[in-house]
Amino acid sequence: MKKHSAIFFLFIGLFFFGQSKITVLKTGERTPITNASIFCKGKLLGKTNTEGTLTFKTKCEKVEVKAPGFYEDDAVVDKMMEISLSKTDPKLQSIEGVIISDKSDPRALRILQKVNDHFKNNSPQSLESYSFKSYEKISFDFDEDSIKQYNQYLNHRLDSLKTVPAAMQSAEKKKDSLEKLNVMKLMAGSKLFLWERASEFLYSKKYGEKINILDNRVAGLKQPVYEMLALRSNRNKIPKEIQEENRTLYRYFLTDSIEIEGRKNYVIRFRQADYKNPVQKRKFNGYIYVDAETYGLKKIESNSRKKSEGSITSIWKPIDNKWFLLKENFKIKMGSTVFDVNKTDKKKNGDSEEKLKKQFGNYVFVRADYFDFKTSVDENKKDFSGYSMSVKNTGGDILEKYRTDSLTIREKMTYSKIDSVGKKYNLDQKMNVFTGFLKGKIRVGNVDFDALQLLKYNQYEGFRLGAGIKMNEKFNKYISPDAYIAYGFKDSSWKYGAGIDIKTTLDKTSFFRGEYYNDVDAAGRFNENLWNFKMKINNSGVDLNNDRFYHFEGFKVSYENDLSNSLTLRVSAKRDHEEAKFDYSYNNLGNRFENVATQLTLKYSPNSKSMMTPSGKLTYEQNYPEFYFNYEQGIKTLGGDFGFSRFDFLVQHSFKTKIGVTGVRLYTGLSIGNAPIWHQYAINGLGNGENSLNFNLTSYLGFATMEGGKYYNDKFVGYYLTHRIPYYFSTFGKKISSFDMVYRGITGDMKNPEIHQFDFQKLDHFYQEIGLEANNFLGSPFNLGFFYRVGYYATPTFKENFAIQLKLNFLGF
Known part of the structure; x- marks a missing residue:
């Protein structure tokens, strides 16, 4: 046990005191900042070298970055970090008072207004026709550092359990304990959720838009969640951070200009309007790159108030003078997974139960790549027939053809492990219950229950309780019988009906x-x-x-x-x-x-x-x-x-x-x-x-x-x-x-x-x-x-x- 404890504390030490490397750059110029100071809760960890980098060790989850002539900022500690600081040189001193007085820079607002005014003309849908493809991957998982910490915790937990005498447990408690342990092992080797889809987008001014889902696969489910196939992005929309009606939620500042691929871009930083004190007011939630010639969006990055809670990045590309979305990356925190340390560990170190709770952040990760752009396509009416979206394949067999990056070992394990879990716990049925409710149905096996029939109220019937059922496609693809019954408590009478659909x-x-x-x-x-x-x-x-x-x-x-x-x-x-x-x-x-x-x-x-x-x-x-x-x-x-x-x-x-x-x-x-x-x-x-x-x-x-x-x-x-x-x-x-x-x-x-x-x-x-x-x-x-x-x-x-x-x-x- 002492050996195991020593290994455990060695792992903890390596985690907390593992080296981190930060690179500090000038916003827009992407050149290094020398002698930038890195602080952990006010304690200086070191200063960057001539390459703008510093390697350090810290227990802090977040560090502050300061450099003379630049606005300070902070960064979430990771193995590799990069941060850009905005200048406070004389060219930008004019907005210092604006920042402190909690006002947006008028120059930034004028540029954003032109982005809105030119958005329709910059949109690909101002073309006569176009087509492109996409590959999207959505997962639910720990972040990278939490995975390492979780595996260390789990290994120690398993070692500790081996030394604990077998307690007298009921069959039910023993089953629950084993299930919990199996879930913990599952989370160590794979993501909690993984979904991939490849799509083709066709557009014609004459026939409209058509989306073909070329292939998709969801770990743990035999059939796709069709409501998920309709998830949208910034593809044809103005991002919410710069929509006119949201201007009061943010403060915007023109801080720089930069040349990207031979085109001049304005750099606008923004922060939430509810930052109250002067220190907060110098911190930013993200930045916007705007093409100076067309006022098209080049890039937008938006971070949560706490950077550990998530970020969203969208990048556009000019093709035939229209701005097509090229990449999107989301990272959004969705709660935490908390485990208690077992009683054996509590006795050894004497810590309280509260201190011994282990918490691991859960995140939704989204990556989307768009490619194979064509700005003039043959407008065949047959290609646009039917509904706006069609599903060509749901087996995942041809996803490899469209993947823009290969699956990691952890992602491959997700398919094999979560698929077996999905089969064991019938996740398809559970997911159908949830998605059915969005359409007013409560789905249980072959039967859909009508949510609208459950409870009603009016002056004649008073409270009306009812139940309506309809056999769904699992019963028969073409034939669907249904029936309902209800009772009004005020008029004291039954109501009922029955029917059948034949497709x-x-x-x-x-x-x-x-x-x-x-x-x-x-x-x-x-x-x-x-x-x-x-x-x-x-x-x-x-x-x-x-x-x-x-x-x-x-x-x-x-x-x-x-x-x-x-x-x-x-x-x-x-x-x-x-x-x-x-x-x-x-x-x-x-x-x-x-x-x-x-x-x-x-x-x-x-x-x-x-x-x-x-x-x-x-x-x-x-x-x-x-x-x-x-x-x-x-x-x-x-x-x-x-x-x-x-x-x-x-x-x-x-x-x-x-x-x-x-x-x-x-x-x-x-x-x-x-x-x-x-x-x-x-x-x-x-x-x-x-x-x-x-x-x-x-x-x-x-x-x-x-x-x-x-x-x-x-x-x-x-x-x-x-x-x-x-x-x-x-x-x-x-x-x-x-x-x-x-x-x-x-x-x-x-x-x-x-x-x-x-x-x-x-x-x-x-x-x-x-x-x-x-x-x-x-x-x-x-x-x-x-x-x-x-x-x-x-x-x-x-x-x-x-x-x-x-x-x-x-x-x-």
Whole structure:
């Protein structure tokens, strides 16, 4: 044991007192700085030689670097380090006062503004066509020094365990102990996660962008995580560090210029705006290289406030006077792995348990290389057909053809070891559960559970508990039956339904569906056909204060087809028995009717990007504008009681200007002919209608200050406008907050309101409310909005016009 302890302390000594080498250079010039002083917690470790280097030993995790005539900086201790210091020579003295007074250099801001102004023209997408390939590698692991330290710790731990008498343990505890030890051994020899992908990017102004995943492989998984395939970068985006709306989060300083490959570049250093004291204000988070001729981005490096927490570097290359992304490297800390030293070690050295905890930083590493650039390609329509992204291969067999660097021994071991772990613990299924939840599904084996059916609330049913299941592609690739059941505690009744989808192809969305249902819904609901999960969640609280519901029972057949990447068609026919569940009579004919109708639904989303997966279409990038159209036709000749026509239309768009981001939602509805109130349109109020404070949850098409279930029309037009003020600021934690101004309005009419015999009002003047929404309120994931009713429907009482609204931030505008 003494021998093992001696080896252990020798390893610790080698780790803590191992040599480190630092090279200190002048920013921009890349020439060495002589006599730069290196400090550890104020203690001088040495000075650099004529080559700008110093070799030293230290226990410190970070050292300070100082040199006369340069701004000081710090560096995370590593075996090999390189740092660049910015000059404080007379040419730059003019910005010294600016730095201390916490203001950006106006010259730097002017250059960054030109970067933004010229970004579209500098983008490769200003070309007629292009193509290139990429190789990306994402891993989750310790950093290099932690790997060495971890292996030393593990070896010592294993040696110590050999001398410990076998304790009496239950079978379960013994199993847990062995599993923990196996995981520790696994982490010593391989990365915790590894994913590689090779892609081909095609672009044509005529046909748009097409991404082909040439090959990819994820350690531990048989199938790729398709949501991961859609991970994006700075490839076609302005980095967040220089976006106009983020200027208040950083301070920028023009510190140098440098010639790179025969082109002059401005060097701009930046730091976070929340650095408070003068010493911090001389430290920088990163730098930006800007091409002086075109104002294209050449390079950006951004570090966390603590450099040990991560860094991001992106490098661009000019090709035909357009700036293509050439390389990206990320290193981001994602928590730590902590182990306790065993009791034997505690007895030997007498240290406390807290001191003997071993902590190892976990990092996500991302490397991306782009190559094989061509700025003029044959624009064959067939090459751009189908969805925006297609997956050619998922086996990893041809990755070697595209790798820009070979796999390390540790990476090779990751595939062999993690693959065996994935098989043992069924990681595919666990990952499918997580990714399915992002789409509103909880996946368990062959079954997908519908998250939207779990819990609902409205004034008629009260709390509604339910369960919905659908057999997924593991059951059958072409046939998918489903069913649901739910119970409302306030109306004390069951609701249920069942259906089946039959696909006609696996290449795109194309299927026939038949279904039976026995359920209730709010009268006059706006159609949510082809809405995505996030939109439906956003609108799920629209009936919190509405009890005007009707019952419907019947069956429907339909067909859905993606006519293109942008256009989806659904046609259906149904026969229902319908009955009002509130005090209502239509034109003295009662409250129970037969309805036979057909419906046409179209969704057009020209800028959204999708891909086909085994579980169906995945829209990995929802871009605006989007258009939704529904046309329903009642048919009397087939046994229906009514021959009405019902149209509704929704368009939503979001666009960015120099004054911020604006979101627009316009929607309208028209019902023609004779039909009961549930085939008209409810004007969605979220308020409680009581003489108390209005506090409600957001909805997609609702009004915070309007009483629920009060207004109905047979025609209307509404709008929702939101504008994000381009001022961002740090709040609690790492959250960034901002404010949105909101303006909602709606108006319409009803031709013969007297035939609908119940207590309601038509809305035939403009109903308007204005609001201010605080995003990420107090660092939380919620937005808090304050709304006030103005115009025709405003009352003299403040409380009746005022409402507070809560919204989950991820739901968007």
